[in-house]
Amino acid sequence: MREERMDSSRYKIYSDGSGQDGRVGAAAILLEEGNPRPTKMLQFHLGTTAEHTTYEAEAVGALLAMKIAKEVAKEAEQRGERDAAISHYADNQSVIKALHSRKSKPGQYLINSYRRGAHSFHRAKSIKVGLKWISAHSGVNGNEEVDKAAKGAAAGASSDKADLPAILRKGLKISRSALKQAKNAEVKNAWTQQWKRSPRHDRMTRVDPNHPYKKFQKWRDRLDRNQGSILVQLRSGHLPINT
Template identity: 35%
Template sequence: MKGKLYTKRMLNTLQSIQARAARVISGAYRATSRAALDVETFLLPIEQQIWKHNSYTVVRLLSSKNIAATSGFQTNTAQPTVADKTRRHTSSWQKVYNDITSMRTKNYDRQEQIPCFLTPPWRQGPTTYIDATAQEARARHDKEHVKEYSLSIYTDGSGIEGEIGSAALCPLTQQARSVHMGSDTESTVYAAELQGISLALQIAQEYASRNGARRDVAIYTDNQAAVWSIAKAEGRSGAYILADIARQVRELQDNGRTVTVRWIPAHVGIPGNEAVDKAAKEATGWREDGRRSLPADAPPQLFTIRSTVKRWCSIQAERAWIAKWRKDTKGRATYRHTPTPTKKVLRLHEGLTKRESALLVQLRTEKIGLNDFLFARRVPDVTSPRCDCGARRQTVAHILLHCSKRRHLRDRIFANLSGRDNIRTILGTPQLATKAIEYVEQTQILGQNRDRRREDDS
């Protein structure tokens, strides 16, 4: 396996294990294809799972400063020539890295570095407060605002139309700062919230350099995760911004200033919070009248957030699954109901028993104990694919839509429900799917249902 990510034999073994688990979960027939099982249970296929988890590992390694020594691959290297390929072995991790960079060329190597600790654990950071309720936080803010002894600065981060913006606003000095953090494929609202706090500290430092009278700096943010991150010294996503925040806090403290970061609820009518919310949105280029404008400038330091790269890897894995599912020649009965794999398929099973859920999967895959399927599988004692009503083939569509022998039962159960004449609608909507299960059970057309009823009667 030298230089390979996995062998075909290993892949087939893992696929068999997942298929076996999916059959146990869903109650599907063994004849159901692996591709259909994955879609019906919304399980990412093994091949895509391997790629995604390998990519996650590479992304995590990229956040380490000692990446070359710990992982055995190099970044920012030119494509090897034919001579290079014959001289040196390409590691599995290098192959994964090269695969990702060939697909994602924008800012991949500018991913953030996340150290174990940003500052010494004993450092004295800013004081942080998160009140138990929004009412308490609002009351505390209003009480402190009336006293007018703190330099109050409001911050916010915003994501709108795929762009991320950050802003800070100081009503006392009438100063406002905003930056554009890039698209949501590079940054997050959480990182923008941290950047807003960094901007607020810049305003506070300018105020201190002018010997401003207010010695206490009060920074207000409506993001609790940002407050928690500042309170701890551990490395985490947004580490480069957190390090900048720690540096600015230390400089203010050395200058005799105290720094407090408080959580306040959003959209409750606090003027400073409402104003900075608009400023953060406008930093993305958004305007209230619907027109687009130029975004604000980027901050001096801007790195791709690790979580956005992981999200991109997950999206790529799902796209590969979709493309493979559309080209597959197996599981076409399921494809007619679910042409694109989606988690929504699981909603069909909400409120169903295990037996009912298994029956629904069998109906959707058309691998079910009806004569057409059993005859094709050469099951003993099944000598014809015909239905007992005289139709040539006893299929799922025939039983649910056309069987003349069971028309009265079908009319009674489905009544006048909209969509009862469309097989995709019947097996694709929760209400009609439940009716279809009830109908099939009452027909006693399946052997397992007849056996179960005999057991109940005895």
């Protein structure tokens, strides 16, 4: 937060991804020196949380930010602003680390697209872009503005295709990570409903209102039937102990 306020860059770009009500979106905005309102904004609606993750949305936000940076640099150079600086602020450390790492992660093709764009940008432009982290709840105006824009994108708002990076114009591949998360949630919900219909549910709830708690489910998956039975007895205080 302090670093952002001390940043003297003439142009500041903020990017963000958002998951809202089962849908996912991303946005990037530009704030110019002396103007508290965004002068450029790009939004992209990815789809549902069953198809895409918020991590992907953050990566898409970075792509949108790079698209804005290219436009800003071109316009600045046309005006003769050779010494202008651009700062790109993002609040997701995982994406920032991925952009600087060669280790493959889900949605890697988005990260690779950003890298290619950044490489060509820095080769062609005298103006440079600095990628920086900012806390999601910093109270910084730019961060608040892009948060609203990303939520709007999650709700369905998207910029014209012609204004978007080429990789986004045809839509995105469905994420394996999102499919896995959706399937796990479906299985967990089915198990919970089955448990609630079980005659053991009411009996166990009287003994332990918090059963089945998350840690129990994780432990249960690593235990055999006898060990699981002992765990339940310990939790409920009904384990017979020989004295």
